[in-house]
Amino acid sequence: MVQQSAPMTARILDGKAIAGRLRRELAEHIRRGMAGHGRAPGLAVILVGDDAASQVYVRNKKNACAEVGIVSEDFSHTLPADTSQQHLLGLIAELNADARVDGILVQMPLPAHIDPEAVIEAIDPGKDVDGFHPYNVGRLAARAPRLRSCTPYGCMKLLEETGVDLHGQEAVIVGASNIVGRPMAMELLLAGATVTVTHKFTRDLAAHIRCAEIVVAAAGKPGLVKGEWIRDGAIVLDVGINRLPDGRLVGDVEFEAARQRAGWITPVPGGVGPMTIAMLMANTVQAWREHLGDIAGETTGDMP
Ligand code: NAD
Numbered sequence: 001m002v003q004q005s006a007p008m009t010a011r012i013l014d015g016k017a018i019a020g021r022l023r024r025e026l027a028e029h030i031r032r033g034m035a036g037h038g039r040a041p042g043l044a045v046i047l048v049g050d051d052a053a054s055q056v057y058v059r060n061k062k063n064a065c066a067e068v069g070i071v072s073e074d075f076s077h078t079l080p081a082d083t084s085q086q087h088l089l090g091l092i093a094e095l096n097a098d099a100r101v102d103g104i105l106v107q108m109p110l111p112a113h114i115d116p117e118a119v120i121e122a123i124d125p126g127k128d129v130d131g132f133h134p135y136n137v138g139r140l141a142a143r144a145p146r147l148r149s150c151t152p153y154g155c156m157k158l159l160e161e162t163g164v165d166l167h168g169q170e171a172v173i174v175g176a177s178n179i180v181g182r183p184m185a186m187e188l189l190l191a192g193a194t195v196t197v198t199h200k201f202t203r204d205l206a207a208h209i210r211c212a213e214i215v216v217a218a219a220g221k222p223g224l225v226k227g228e229w230i231r232d233g234a235i236v237l238d239v240g241i242n243r244l245p246d247g248r249l250v251g252d253v254e255f256e257a258a259r260q261r262a263g264w265i266t267p268v269p270g271g272v273g274p275m276t277i278a279m280l281m282a283n284t285v286q287a288w289r290e291h292l293g294d295i296a297g298e299t300t301g302d303m304p
Contacts, residue, residue: 010236010262013158019274022157023068026281030069033289041070041288043103043129043280044095048088048114049081054107061105064277070284075101085114089122096124102291103129103284108179126290129283132179140186147283149183154275155216155237156187162235162264167192172208174198174225174252175218180239184216205229217252227257236265239272 034040043065047058058078065072075098077091088106095101104127110116120128125135131149139146159166171188175181176199188195198208200219209215209229217225218239230236230253240252251268259265266272289295 010259010265013266015271015275019278022278027068042101043072043284044075046106048079092122102288150279151276152184152187153279169193169213171214172196172212173216180218225253227254230258230261233263236262
């Protein structure tokens with residue numbers, strides 16, 4: 001769903017509305033699937049410690065589950081900050097073996113004494129609905145994605161909404177983290193774009209952005225991407241979420257200046273954020289269908 005703004009300014013990619021539509025489609029899908037299979041998808045959400053932001057994220061994810069008909073509360077766990085790694089790995093092993101659980105999500109960041117890689121690798125890749133397990137990252141890199149990282153997957157859905165053919169597009173990603181920049185590069189490459197990944201060692205970010213027909217900003221630095229750098233008509237996806245001292249939430253892109261030049265742009269909040277949660281729901285439904293034997297692993301056609 002898109003909104004037409006005033007002439008000469010970018011069209012807004014309304015992630016909130018698009019995510020709402022996706023959730024309604026998933027709810028309908030679950031309702032029909034339940035009739036045949038007799039059980040709803042199950043998502044276990046594990047929170048370790050009492051990080052305030054993590055508590056909000058976990059609550060939003062559980063609310064989204066309830067809205068679409070994914071069972072989450074029954075399988076979810078809130079553990080104290082001093083939980084041992086061994087205990088957490090034991091819980092993951094139990095959830096891996098529980099046939100009612102289709103997805104397992106361990107909210108990051110974990111307390112410092114727990115190794116996040118060991119935790120991610122302990123999750124059954126078929127239940128890794130965050131798409132962080134090296135198996136799923138490797139599947140995407142090898143052009144045969146299975147469960148895809150939620151934020152880049154959500155960005156691809158937003159790009160789909162523009163109707164723009166991605167083949168041969170010049171795409172520039174700002175940031176190279178495991179959860180956003182890197183899988184985003186693999187998604188765009190898979191879609192046939194020509195991809196540049198910039199990061200903190202990049203010498204001239206402006207020069208890269210000026211050439212970009214697609215910009216994905218994910219550095220976590222407010223105002224890093226200047227509006228004047230944006231190429232006319234570019235698609236700008238702002239993944240960044242930054243809290244300013246005055247309390248406002250902003251992205252990594254100078255929104256007002258960028259929208260004077262871009263063809264499409266996501267707002268913050270209400271752009272990429274809601275899509276991330278919608279794709280977590282989509283991944284859980286996909287894992288459920290795989291576990292019930294509805295579908296085999298996904299394959300993709302016409303790849304570069
Ligand atoms: P991160 O800190 O792990 O990675 C940041 C990346 O930005 C690094 O690769 C770093 O090299 C790069 N970077 C730093 N300075 C740069 C510069 N000057 N030029 C180019 N690159 C630079 O962060 P992350 O976990 O990938 O998150 C990035 C942002 O996205 C944060 O604001 C985070 O809150 C947000 N985020 C949003 C969602 C969502 O659903 N909307 C999901 C995940 C992350």
